[in-house]
Amino acid sequence: MNEFLKTLSQSPLPWLKREAPLAEVVLSTRLRLARNIKGMRYPSSAASDERLEVLEAIFEASEKLPEQDCLFSYELDTLSDEERLILNERRLFCSERIFGSECGLVVEENEEYSFAVNSRDHLHIQAFRPGLQLQEAWVVLERLDDLLAQHLEFDFSDDCGFLTSSPADVGTGLKASLMVDLSGLVMTGQIGGALQASRVLGFSLTVCRESESQPIRHRYFLTTNKTLGVRELEVLDQLSSYVNDLAAVELRARAKVLADYPYRAMDSVSRAYGLLRYCWLIDEDDAVEALLTLRFGVEMGLFGELTHKMIEQALTYSLSAHLQGVLRGNLHIEDLKRARALMVRKHLKCSH
Amino acid sequence: MICDICGLNNAVIHIEKHAGEEHSQFKVCCKCAGIEGLSPENLKEETLQKLISDLAAIHRPAKLAKCSFCGTDSLGFEKTTRVGCGRCYEDLAGSMRLARWQGSGIMKHVGRTPYRFTLAKDSFDESVNNLHKLEDDLQKCISNEQYERAAELRDRIEVLRQTLS
Numbered sequence: 001m002n003e004f005l006k007t008l009s010q011s012p013l014p015w016l017k018r019e020a021p022l023a024e025v026v027l028s029t030r031l032r033l034a035r036n037i038k039g040m041r042y043p044s045s046a047a048s049d050e051r052l053e054v055l056e057a058i059f060e061a062s063e064k065l066p067e068q069d070c071l072f073s074y075e076l077d078t079l080s081d082e083e084r085l086i087l088n089e090r091r092l093f094c095s096e097r098i099f100g101s102e103c104g105l106v107v108e109e110n111e112e113y114s115f116a117v118n119s120r121d122h123l124h125i126q127a128f129r130p131g132l133q134l135q136e137a138w139v140v141l142e143r144l145d146d147l148l149a150q151h152l153e154f155d156f157s158d159d160c161g162f163l164t165s166s167p168a169d170v171g172t173g174l175k176a177s178l179m180v181d182l183s184g185l186v187m188t189g190q191i192g193g194a195l196q197a198s199r200v201l202g203f204s205l206t207v208c209r210e211s212e213s214q215p216i217r218h219r220y221f222l223t224t225n226k227t228l229g230v231r232e233l234e235v236l237d238q239l240s241s242y243v244n245d246l247a248a249v250e251l252r253a254r255a256k257v258l259a260d261y262p263y264r265a266m267d268s269v270s271r272a273y274g275l276l277r278y279c280w281l282i283d284e285d286d287a288v289e290a291l292l293t294l295r296f297g298v299e300m301g302l303f304g305e306l307t308h309k310m311i312e313q314a315l316t317y318s319l320s321a322h323l324q325g326v327l328r329g330n331l332h333i334e335d336l337k338r339a340r341a342l343m344v345r346k347h348l349k350c351s352h
Numbered sequence: 353m354i355c356d357i358c359g360l361n362n363a364v365i366h367i368e369k370h371a372g373e374e375h376s377q378f379k380v381c382c383k384c385a386g387i388e389g390l391s392p393e394n395l396k397e398e399t400l401q402k403l404i405s406d407l408a409a410i411h412r413p414a415k416l417a418k419c420s421f422c423g424t425d426s427l428g429f430e431k432t433t434r435v436g437c438g439r440c441y442e443d444l445a446g447s448m449r450l451a452r453w454q455g456s457g458i459m460k461h462v463g464r465t466p467y468r469f470t471l472a473k474d475s476f477d478e479s480v481n482n483l484h485k486l487e488d489d490l491q492k493c494i495s496n497e498q499y500e501r502a503a504e505l506r507d508r509i510e511v512l513r514q515t516l517s
Contacts, residue, residue, distance in 0.1 A: 041422045045436030149467035155438040161461030163438045172463035232463050
């Protein structure tokens with residue numbers, strides 16, 4: 001396996017760190033800028049040679065960046081399934097957004113940012129941060145956008161701004177997405193109000209990864225919708241002030257849960273702990289869900305013996321490719337489930 | 353606002369139709385209103401009905417719009433809600449307008465511009481500042497009766513004005 005990817009697979013997910021602003025409610029911040037190269041068909045309709053031309057142009061431009069020594073570029077076709085899965089699990093690219101071959105990825109050493117080439121648009125510049133760090137992530141994107149534009153001519157029109165494959169992104173091409181833990185609002189039954197407020201203010205609040213095994217969802221994605229007729233910083237400021245309000249309401253709701261219905265919180269957290277503690281086989285979705293619930297429990301001070309660090313570690317290694325990386329083997333699904341159960345238990349320091 | 357029929361003149365008659373969930377709006381200029389026989393006096397229910405159905409036909413493109421560069425057509429766009437290239441935004445504008453309006457209320461881009469544009473704008477601003485400075489100097493030279501220097505400044509201003517225009 002590629003050396004850099006191997007290191008990646010053995011380090012905890014950087015965007016899960018607890019030591020970040022407002023991380024008690026906002027788990028991660030993701031910003032994405034969509035750009036296309038002028039005079040080229042967009043990836044969904046381009047021929048293979050055209051896509052290759054775009055890929056080469058963007059790789060070439062990225063090599064001219066001042067920090068090019070810290071950048072790792074990959075053509076996704078040349079990677080093995082496992083290597084691709086690692087990048088996918090670290091959310092450096094999204095496999096569902098890939099139309100075909102000639103896709104590329106440029107990753108910064110510390111995963112500060114990445115460029116996805118030929119996914120939905122020619123270029124997606126993305127920055128991923130733990131907690132609420134909209135401004136910090138924006139500074140990174142703004143700088144990269146300017147640097148890359150010195151070597152690439154982006155598709156731009158005065159009226160519509162940056163042109164993208166989806167008309168919903170036209171304008172700034174900027175999408176911000178925050179993963180928020182709204183367990184308090186869910187447990188006090190106030191989540192409906194939050195959903196409505198988000199809609200009215202022009203944001204969308206959607207449930208993270210719908211899976212059938214978990215009927216009640218506690219984590220949501222809060223994303224921006226406006227790209228046209230509004231400045232980038234304006235949108236980010238609006239989102240930032242809204243999420244600050246939302247977090248205040250959520251924290252009040254959590255205090256209310258602890259005061260009025262402590263059993264609700266204890267029940268959901270203890271169930272998650274019980275599952276992780278006593279299961280023999282567990283699949284990725286269930287493990288991630290239970291660990292995130294446990295994270296909430298630690299946040300609420302319900303689990304004195306667990307720390308955020310343990311949960312971060314356990315979360316990283318419950319992801320299939322990361323787990324395979326540590327075990328250095330290609331396990332069957334059932335063996336992998338078993339290994340995951342053991343690995344999580346080891347990191348949570350519970351004996352069996 | 354532009355007339356929905358000819359797409360050229362300013363619209364003076366605005367017709368809004370609200371039927372249940374459905375809302376539509378048409379704007380017509382003086383000339384087209386004359387052709388359609390529309391005037392405040394003879395504005396009857398039938399004429400309105402006819403006009404609205406005619407306008408609906410105008411709005412629904414009879415022929416499939418197709419992008420001249422990548423070949424994406426309006427049908428394909430409706431299916432995937434994705435365009436194939438930058439040119440689509442001009443060639444398929446008719447079928448896209450709705451999708452864009454629904455997304456965000458205001459149409460004009462006000463965000464960042466590509467670096468090149470910013471750079472060009474900065475140097476333009478700098479030249480304008482220079483010009484103002486030279487003009488001030490020229491006035492000073494004239495009042496101090498330094499005509500030789502004034503002539504030199506006048507020539508430089510002339511050159512700068514030409515490049516800016």
